[in-house]
Amino acid sequence: MNGMKTAMLLSALTALFMALGYTLGGSGGAAIALLVAAGMNLFTFWNADRIVLSMHNAREVDAQSAPEFYTLVAELARRAGLPMPRVYLIDQPHPNAFATGRDPDHAAVAATTGLLSMLSRDEVAGVMAHELGHVRNRDTLIMTMVATIAGAISMLANFGLFFRGGNQENGHGNIAATLLAVIVAPFAAMIVQMAISRTREYGADRAGAEISGNPRALASALAKISGRAETIPNPVAERNPAAAQLYIVPVHVSELFSTHPATEKRIAALEEMAGGAPLPRRASALSPAASSAAPKGRKSSALDPLRRD
Template identity: 80%
Template sequence: MNGLKTTMLLAALTALFMGLGYTLGGSGGAIIALMVAAGMNLVTFWNADKIVLSMHNAREVDANSAPEFYGLVRDLAQRAGLPMPRVYLIDQPAPNAFATGRDPDHAAVAATTGLLAMLNRDEVAGVMAHELAHVQNRDTLIMTMVATIAGAISMLANFGLFFRSGDNQNGHGNMIATILAVIVAPFAAMIVQMAISRHREYGADEGGAKISGNPRALASALAKIAGQAERIPNPVAQRNPAAAQLYIVPTHVSELFSTHPATEKRIAALEDIAAQMGAPALRTPSRASALSPVAARPRRRSALDPHGRD
């Protein structure tokens, strides 16, 4: 089903890309746009994970460089019945996480150091289980391709401020081209994102709750992340707003244009899942988790601390 959805989405975005190319450059612009879109689709399909990870300057970790975090992901992947994904850390204070890759055999999961410092172990497990649920549901390919192509559409739309179609010799035609380029195309890309993203996030929340066995820990993590995501700058999302849809909680996006459901609604849904599972109330830990870089452990560095602080 997700394969069909991916194909339909790519066809819609490619048609939108061609339409914008035709508006700005006539039939020649449409042909160029088609060639560019086809090239982007192929490159993104085979290199989805590399594109996103490079965008975030993520560094791969293993059982030696981050034993606790890597071990946590390994245990969750085994519970989910998934191949072990590659695991990455992003040196960034903004708390967030995402999954990428074209299929479960080529998947990668990443978390920021800010997220690991903020959450306790159970909450980190809930977040990473959510990301593994995206892998399990085969959402990662469509997420990455949407981010890449929607970003390209927005980039092309910016050219509409300066580019004038050779087929239009009057100011009225130029005005229409500019309006279509600057307003309609980016808005249409956001509509496509919204059409696929909200249901996908609810599904990943439910899947993550089942994988971790602790839906209330995921709910607690979402509340903490959402509280900070709007306050702490995210340079990657600022440069490429389409990348925000990859995160477990998007940054600096209004509810109208958000690719995710409201965090409050997601938490309410997780509370319902917890009640159905008979999950116990979430206990507040008395100290920082062992996964946290600020855990108070004398003369022992946290396995997740990228700066080697004691």
């Protein structure tokens, strides 16, 4: 059902792009918009991971450069029954994480240094399990495609404002086209984007809790990073707001216009999954041996890539 709903919403987003092209250029504009949408989707299919990772200046790490973080992701991927994804770090204080790639065989997961330094080891496991949940549910390609088309609609709308603004031959038509381009189309694209993203976030939370075996750790991580993510600047999201749906928590505060469900509702759903009794320690994706192997004396996360004392 979720797959059919997503396909319908993605089709609606493409149709909206065509409608905007028709408004600005007639039937020829609609045809061009359709070709552009098809070209963008094809390009995104093959290059989604590179687009997103380069946008964030992410650097790939391995068992030598980030042994604790890499080993953690490897253990979670094994528990999820997934191929080992490529692992990236983003040198940014903004606490967040995301997954990308066209399918599980070409997936990548990334986390900011701000997130790793803020959370405990179990909480980081919950966050990365959530991202692997997106990979297992095959959300990553869809979310990147949606972000690409929504961003293109906003760009086309801005172009339409200047294009139509300079044409005064038909005043009424110019006003209608301008209103459609500047207000209606981007707003409708945002609504469709939110509908797709919110459905996928609940599913990834559920999958992440199952993979990590610790719903409360993911709930605790969401509670910690949601407030900080809204106050610490995120340059990528400021340049391209459509990228906000890729993150585990939203960048903006308003629930009405957020690409994510309210964090409080997500935490409540995870607490319900955990039940009333505390979960056993070994339910975590992290073995006691792995936890005890972490260097002592850290004031922040055991996965802090900066290795601060």
